[in-house]
Amino acid sequence: MxxxxxxxxxxxxxxxxxxxxxxxxxxxxxxxxxxxxxxxxxxxxxxxxxxxxxxxxxxxxxxxxxxxxxxxxxxxxxxxxxxxxxxxxxxxxxxxxxxxxxxxxxxxxxxxxxxxxxxxxxxxxxxxxxxxxxxxxxxxxxxxxxxxxxxxxxxxxxxxxxxxxxxxxxxxxxxxxxxxxxxxxxxxxxxxxxxxxxxxxxxxxxxxxxxxxxxxxxNSQSIAWDVGKAVLEARKGHNDPVEQILESIKNTRNIEGYRVFNGKITDIQREFGGEMNKGFSLGKVIMEGIGDYKGQTAELDFQNEWLNLRVDNELKCVTPDLIAIVDIETGEPIRTDIMRYGYRGSIILISAHERMRTEKGLEAFGPRYFGYDFDYVPVEKLNEKQKQEAK
Known part of the structure; x- marks a missing residue:
């Protein structure tokens, strides 16, 4: 059959x-x-x-x-x-x-x-x-x-x-x-x-x-499909891939995404996936701002995936909301397993799907589960000021 x-x-x-x-x-x-x-x-x-x-x-x-x-x-x-x-x-x-x-x-x-x-x-x-x-x-x-x-x-x-x-x-x-x-x-x-x-x-x-x-x-695969199409179209037209990603998310999920930082990686503290870490790659990354973000510093925690983001010590995003770092020119994602000193990227924040934001969900993959001493705050609340300024 x-x-x-x-x-x-x-x-x-x-x-x-x-x-x-x-x-x-x-x-x-x-x-x-x-x-x-x-x-x-x-x-x-x-x-x-x-x-x-x-x-x-x-x-x-x-x-x-x-x-x-x-x-x-x-x-x-x-x-x-x-x-x-x-x-x-x-x-x-x-x-x-x-x-x-x-x-x-x-x-x-x-x-x-x-x-x-x-x-x-x-x-x-x-x-x-x-x-x-x-x-x-x-x-x-x-x-x-x-x-x-x-x-x-x-x-x-x-x-x-x-x-x-x-x-x-x-x-x-x-x-x-x-x-x-x-x-x-x-x-x-x-x-x-x-x-x-x-x-x-x-x-x-x-x-x-x-x-x-x-x-x-x-329909999560269709959401991903539209994001991929948007980036490839941006490359073809020499347009800003980050703007295209944010527009795609707005069209498919009817939510706002945020570009909060452009910078280059200046420090990586990483423990590779050995027995002690149960196969996880975990640690912290520091990025220095470039362009409009010059003089600012971004700090990201990760365990295989990006978990939390602080810009100038101000919390901007916590798990399970999404943090993506993409190449500024191509929109190619910068993964935790391939990142290197000097990589330049834009940091994008996207709210998690509502089925990931339930009480049980936050217990299972919110910041406290990963050992961080703070509660979940939605990304849209952490970035209210930026949203108001954009208006």
């Missing part, structure tokens, strides 16, 4: 065929929304290109069109982003994880869902869907990237990460089932990834179509 047979069986006639140009745009947009994390986008992108070159179809569908009783899951990468570049996957690894998950569940998957907007974990869901002849659904669990498995709108809305199947490039496979304890699932999955050498490939978050609609960040 082909993906089109599945759609016909579900009565779906409205779908989007994802070609090479589309997957490039989606990957770029997701990498920008990934808040500095999500891994190397080239790995997932090249995999998706390979699937398309083999004549397989990648098809994306609207979440509101899917049947309530189907079974879906998220194929993803878990572990240290720096290790990923040294140990890229092949299709057999995730195929093995999915087959094991299907055996454990006693039911075949009928669609894939991206775990996050991330350089790898968005695109992997498309590649796997194409490999297996399944549709990919226009959702994810964050509309950004986060370092831990339980940091999703799914988990905070009662859909759990268990069972999770973890596989490595030697086909070692582990089934993790902690029932409704998502923190325990994350802890075990992290230890497994470290035992595998720092990286693992997982099939996780099995849920029904009804759960997808109730708990996901709906």
């Amino acid at each position: 082909s993906v089109y047979d599945i759609l016909k069986d579900w009565g779906i006639t409205n779908y989007q065929v994802i070609d090479k140009k589309a997957i490039e745009e989606i990957t770029l947009g997701a990498s920008i929304l990934a808040t500095g994390g999500g891994g190397d986008p080239e790995i997932g992108l090249l995999w998706a290109y390979k699937v398309l070159e083999e004549g397989k179809d990648i098809v994306m569908i609207d979440p509101m069109d899917i049947p309530d009783d189907i079974l879906v899951a998220s194929p993803a990468c878990l572990g240290a982003a720096l290790v990923l570049t040294e140990k890229p996957p092949n299709e057999e690894v995730l195929n093995k994880a999915i087959e094991t998950l299907e055996t454990y569940m006693g039911k075949k998957l009928q669609a894939t869902i991206p775990l996050e907007c991330g350089g790898v974990n968005s695109t992997v869901a498309y590649a796997v869907a194409g490999e297996l002849g399944l549709p990919v659904i226009d959702v994810d669990g964050m509309n950004r990237a986060f370092p831990e498995l339980q940091m999703t709108s799914w988990a905070t809305s009662g859909v759990h990460a268990s069972p999770t199947v973890s596989t490595d490039d030697r086909m070692n496979t582990t089934v993790i089932d902690t029932q409704d304890d998502d923190l325990m699932a994350e802890s075990i999955a992290r230890k497994v990834a470290m035992s595998y050498g720092g990286i693992s490939w997982v099939a996780t978050y099995t849920m029904t179509g009804a759960d997808v609609k109730r708990t996901s960040i709906l």
Whole structure:
């Protein structure tokens, strides 16, 4: 049965065929929304290109069109982003994880869902869907990237990460089932990834179509797609990519984004993803202002992803709201795993999706969870003065 047979069986006639140009745009947009994390986008992108070159179809569908009783899951990468570049996957690894998950569940998957907007974990869901002849659904669990498995709108809305199947490039496979304890699932999955050498490939978050609609960040892939299109159009027309990104977010989500800083990286305090850090890359970055921001200093905390931003010691953004640093001229995202002294970028702030701002969400991935001694304050409140001045 082909993906089109599945759609016909579900009565779906409205779908989007994802070609090479589309997957490039989606990957770029997701990498920008990934808040500095999500891994190397080239790995997932090249995999998706390979699937398309083999004549397989990648098809994306609207979440509101899917049947309530189907079974879906998220194929993803878990572990240290720096290790990923040294140990890229092949299709057999995730195929093995999915087959094991299907055996454990006693039911075949009928669609894939991206775990996050991330350089790898968005695109992997498309590649796997194409490999297996399944549709990919226009959702994810964050509309950004986060370092831990339980940091999703799914988990905070009662859909759990268990069972999770973890596989490595030697086909070692582990089934993790902690029932409704998502923190325990994350802890075990992290230890497994470290035992595998720092990286693992997982099939996780099995849920029904009804759960997808109730708990996901709906149409998040389309949001990323529009951001990617906007940046590529800006490059073509030699326009300001930051303005194009902010306009795209305004059009798709009807919210204001903020450009709050232009600067260059002058200091990096970073601990790489070793055993002591559970595979995370974490630390702090200092940027000195340039142009209109000359004389100002920006300080960013990160754990795989950017978490908090201070400008001249004034808090400007805290997790789960989004912080993106993009190249001033090209709009290319500057990730935490590739940043270097002297890199120049614009800092953009975007409010998190409302499903990420719930009370349970802030407990699971707000600033206090990461050990910071302050409460969450919405980015729009922290930047009220700038918004008023812009008017």
